[in-house]
Amino acid sequence: MDYPHISVLKEEVLESFKPMQIHRFIDGTLGAGGHAEAILKSHPEIEQLVGIDRDQSALKIASARLMPFSGKTRFLHAQFSNALGALLKEGEGVYDGILLDLGVSSMQLDEEERGFSFREEGPLDMRMDKSNPLTAGIIVNTYPEEELGWIFREWGEEKMWRKAAQAIVKARLQSPLNTTKELADLMQESIRSRKPQIHAATLVFQALRIAVNDELKAIDEALPIALKLLKKGGRLAVISFHSLEDRIVKRFFQKESLDKESTSGIGGLFIDREPSLKTLTRKPLEATDREVADNPRSRSAKLRVAEKL
Known part of the structure; x- marks a missing residue:
């Protein structure tokens, strides 16, 4: 059966966990289950794989895909940070590997009614979890110009954030912006890439x-x-798709790999500490030319891997 989502950096992810014996694993962003399926096939010793996704449609597809492993799988419908918090209450230091594949999936981009893509006509939605009351349409049509500008500058790193916000506020005075095409066309007219x-x-x-x-x-x-x-010796692998995500992951790995910690005292004093992680990827792993040719959406993907000490 063909699935609507191509898992990026799949071989690199498998290689990151290859030398390990994995008994318990978390896929924190399950999607269509491509990474999870590959991990389960490569590690028959797995006793339990927990798959997490906030998108109910994705969970339905993934659970069908992973049916051959039904005795080993458990699915949670939640944002991954909330689900990981719930798992922590069940026990600390019990998983051998965790994978987070951040960002929007190909399935979501390709579903016009989800409103993620400016290349497809759809409502201004963009919710990964449809129970979320906030939509892109609400933001675009109700947020003040200053707040819109902040969002575009901080979370889009858009150089022309001010013009983008001004154009939206001016346009919505005439009529609300309801579709992805309306917003995309407005941006095409108002700002330069x-x-x-x-x-x-x-x-x-x-x-x-x-x-x-x-x-x-x-x-x-x-x-x-x-x-x-x-667990000690367990590995955390994170795939990011833009600089804001990658920066958070990079800084976290760097901080947890240090054997010194700065204090709040004057004079730049440092205290010794035990590092909790060893970063295994000096530079993030990226898609090969072949993978990019087969799946252009993998072009911006970066994989960082660390091991718990």
């Missing part, structure tokens, strides 16, 4: 998606919980 091959709406859509789903906060909260869930 930094690179000609990139659509002018790209970073605005990224910022709105992050705002709707509170994505960066979830990453910040999830990483320290994931560390606590791992």
Whole structure:
């Protein structure tokens, strides 16, 4: 059976966990289950794999895909930071591996009614979890210009954030912006892309998606919980798709790998500490040319891996 989502960096993920005996594993962003299926096939010793996703449609697809492993799988419908917190209450230091594949999936991008893509006509939605009351349409049509600008600058890293916000506020005085095409066309008219091959709406859509789903906060909260869930020698692998996500992961790995900790005292004093992680990827792993040719959406993917000490 063909599945609507191609798992990025799958071989690199498998290689990251290859030397390990894995008995308990968490896929914190299950999607269509491609990574989970590959891990289960490569590690027949797995006793339990917990698959987490906030998208009920994804969980339905993944559970069908992983039916051959039904005795080993458990599925949780929740944002991954919340689900990891719930698992922590069940026990600390009990998992051998954790994978987080951040960002929006191909399935969500390709479903016009989800409103994630500026290339498809759909409602301004962008919710990964449909029970979330906040949509991109609410943000675009009700948030003040100053707040819109902040979202585009901070979460989209859009250089022309001010013009984007002004254009939206001016347009919505005439009529609400209801569809992805309306917003994409407005951005095309109002702001210039930094690179000609990139659509002018790209970073605005990224910022709105992050705002709707509170994505960066979830990453910040999830990483320290994931560390606590791992056994000593367990590994944490994180795939990110843009600089904001990757920066959070990189800084967390760096901080937890240090044997010194700065104090709040004057004079830049440091105290000794035991590092809790060993970073296994000096530079993030990226998709090969072949993978990018087969799946262009893998172009921006970066994989970082660390081992708990």
